[in-house]
Structures are given as C-alpha cells and as structure tokens.
Amino acid sequence: MGTRAGLGLPDTIVACLFDLDGVITKTAVVHAAAWRETFDAFLRDRDGPGFRPFTQEDYDRYVDGRPRADGVRSFLASRGITLPEGTDGDAPREASVRGLGNRKNALLLAKIKAGGVEAYEGSLRYLDAVRSAGLRTAVVSSSTNCRDVLRAVGAEDRFDVRIDGVVAARRGLPGKPRPDTFLAAAADLGAEPAGSAVFEDALAGMDAGRSGHFGYVVGVDRVGQAQALRAHGADTVVRDLAELETRA
Structure with missing residues (x-):
C-alpha cells in the first residue's frame, strides 16, 4: 500500500x-489531575483516610476520552459505587454523577486559567x-x-x-x-x-x-x-x- x-x-x-x-x-495531564482531585475528595469523604486513591490506570481505563458523565459512571462502577444521576445544574459539591462531573469541570477550568493552554x-x-x-x-x-x-x-x-x-x-x-x-x-x-x-x-x-x-x-x-x-x-x-x- x-x-x-x-x-x-x-x-x-x-x-x-x-x-x-x-x-x-x-x-490530557490537566484533565487527569482534575479527575484525581475530584475522585480522591469524594472517596476520602465516603471511605475516610484509608480510601483507595484514583490512579493513572483508573484514568486510562475508565475516564480518558469518554464524555464527562460516562467517565464518572465508569470509574464509580469499577469501585462498586452507584450514585444518583442528578442534573446538569447540580452544584459541584453534590454527590451525584452530574455533581462530580461539574466538580471536575470547575477544577479543570481553574487549572487551565492558572497555567494556560x-x-x-x-x-x-x-x-x-x-x-x-x-x-x-x-x-x-x-x-x-x-x-x-x-x-x-x-x-x-x-x-x-x-x-x-x-x-x-x-x-x-x-x-x-x-x-x-x-x-x-x-x-x-x-x-x-x-x-x-x-x-x-x-x-x-x-x-x-x-x-x-x-x-x-x-x-x-x-x-x-x-x-x-x-x-x-x-x-x-x-x-x-x-x-x-x-x-x-
């Protein structure tokens, strides 16, 4: 050919x-960092200091490249966690699929603004x-x-x-x-x-x-x-x- x-x-x-x-x-590295902060904060609140952190392998397997809400669902399912779907207007502090997605996006935008693209x-x-x-x-x-x-x-x-x-x-x-x-x-x-x-x-x-x-x-x-x-x-x-x- x-x-x-x-x-x-x-x-x-x-x-x-x-x-x-x-x-x-x-x-991509900024996205991964925003996801890590989002999920680690959620898991820490849920499981306490002994929580199992979000890893690069988790990012690659469950989140990278997927739409935001799909990434949330996919990673949570890997940990046996189910959350209500919520709505697009959920506050970033809400323990819902859309809330976690909005938390990640807020962190991402702050990181992009701070460090540029x-x-x-x-x-x-x-x-x-x-x-x-x-x-x-x-x-x-x-x-x-x-x-x-x-x-x-x-x-x-x-x-x-x-x-x-x-x-x-x-x-x-x-x-x-x-x-x-x-x-x-x-x-x-x-x-x-x-x-x-x-x-x-x-x-x-x-x-x-x-x-x-x-x-x-x-x-x-x-x-x-x-x-x-x-x-x-x-x-x-x-x-x-x-x-x-x-x-x-």
Missing part, C-alpha cells in the same frame, strides 16, 4: 480526524502539512471546552469540522468508545470511514477507531502505553505526530 508523501498515511486516506486532549493540546508544536506542524496536502480535517473531542481551547492555542482554523461534547449532546451522539462522533465527523467532511484516519491517545478512542472500521488508526503515546494502544486497535503508534512525517 502506498503512502501519501510526507504524511506517513495510506494513500487511500482523504480525511483526518483528530482527538484534542493529548493529541493536539497538552491538556499549550499545543504540541509537532501536531500543529503535522496539521499544516495535512491541510497543505489537500486532506480534510476534523477535531473530535468529548470536551465541552474544545472550542475555547482551540481558540486559546490559535488552532481553530486548522479544522474544517468540529464534533465536541457540545455538538454531540445537540445531535444525541454517544461518546467514545462508541465510534459515533468520529463517524459524524467523517460524514460532515464528506468522507467514508475507510478513507479516514483517526488520531487518538486514549484507549477509548482506539476502541472507537477499531469498531468504526476507519481506514487507519494512529495511537499517540504520551504516557508510555504503546502496547495498550496497539492492543486496542492502533495501526501504528507514535510519541508525536511529527514522527509520521519521518516515516513517509
């Missing part, structure tokens, strides 16, 4: 679908190369803050389509590990799944790429989980998107 010159992709690919956190921007320079260069080659691009993220983050790093105009948490909720699209958001992005770009490449750092995103039968799935390994990314469906794994240009 041939490759598109300079991009390290099969020559059948006409559209590229990029996750945001951990692929384009350096926000950065993009991976290799990813921005790769995006520019993809667009220069005439491929269509979409950002696919479960985050409801996606547009603000893209604007903060000056990358909003690098994408033809945006399917984020806001758009997914409006369209009723289930989040990762289901492939629906990626499929919607490909459709909005006028591309078939087989002609689209998925770029993801989350295991849930790998599952979405595999189940959606996309033409190529790139795992981006920022935290040393290359083997797991491959096990979940990555066709190739890179530490930075700039590496794909050297593989062409």
Whole structure:
C-alpha cells in the first residue's frame, strides 16, 4: 500500500480526524489531575483516610476520552459505587454523577486559567502539512471546552469540522468508545470511514477507531502505553505526530 508523501498515511486516506486532549493540546495531564482531585475528595469523604486513591490506570481505563458523565459512571462502577444521576445544574459539591462531573469541570477550568493552554508544536506542524496536502480535517473531542481551547492555542482554523461534547449532546451522539462522533465527523467532511484516519491517545478512542472500521488508526503515546494502544486497535503508534512525517 502506498503512502501519501510526507504524511506517513495510506494513500487511500482523504480525511483526518483528530482527538484534542493529548493529541493536539497538552491538556490530557490537566484533565487527569482534575479527575484525581475530584475522585480522591469524594472517596476520602465516603471511605475516610484509608480510601483507595484514583490512579493513572483508573484514568486510562475508565475516564480518558469518554464524555464527562460516562467517565464518572465508569470509574464509580469499577469501585462498586452507584450514585444518583442528578442534573446538569447540580452544584459541584453534590454527590451525584452530574455533581462530580461539574466538580471536575470547575477544577479543570481553574487549572487551565492558572497555567494556560499549550499545543504540541509537532501536531500543529503535522496539521499544516495535512491541510497543505489537500486532506480534510476534523477535531473530535468529548470536551465541552474544545472550542475555547482551540481558540486559546490559535488552532481553530486548522479544522474544517468540529464534533465536541457540545455538538454531540445537540445531535444525541454517544461518546467514545462508541465510534459515533468520529463517524459524524467523517460524514460532515464528506468522507467514508475507510478513507479516514483517526488520531487518538486514549484507549477509548482506539476502541472507537477499531469498531468504526476507519481506514487507519494512529495511537499517540504520551504516557508510555504503546502496547495498550496497539492492543486496542492502533495501526501504528507514535510519541508525536511529527514522527509520521519521518516515516513517509
């Protein structure tokens, strides 16, 4: 199979679908920290000083890449905990699925405001190369803050389509590990799944790429989980998107 010159992709690919956190921007670690603070505070109040903390493995397996409420439910289920669903307006102190999700989002926004947002320079260069080659691009993220983050790093105009948490909720699209958001992005770009490449750092995103039968799935390994990314469906794994240009 041939490759598109300079991009390290099969020559059948006409559209590229990029996750945001951990692929384009350096926000995955901030998300993980906000989740850790949220769940550790909840577990400490529930179980006392001897509580079992939220770990990086918990983040990778149950939370990363999923819509916020799905992440809460998934992690709590792993600990045998059930909470009322609550409503989107629940205060961050509420012991409900939506309350915990709102607590995490408040912490995330505070961390972003305090430390700013950065993009991976290799990813921005790769995006520019993809667009220069005439491929269509979409950002696919479960985050409801996606547009603000893209604007903060000056990358909003690098994408033809945006399917984020806001758009997914409006369209009723289930989040990762289901492939629906990626499929919607490909459709909005006028591309078939087989002609689209998925770029993801989350295991849930790998599952979405595999189940959606996309033409190529790139795992981006920022935290040393290359083997797991491959096990979940990555066709190739890179530490930075700039590496794909050297593989062409």
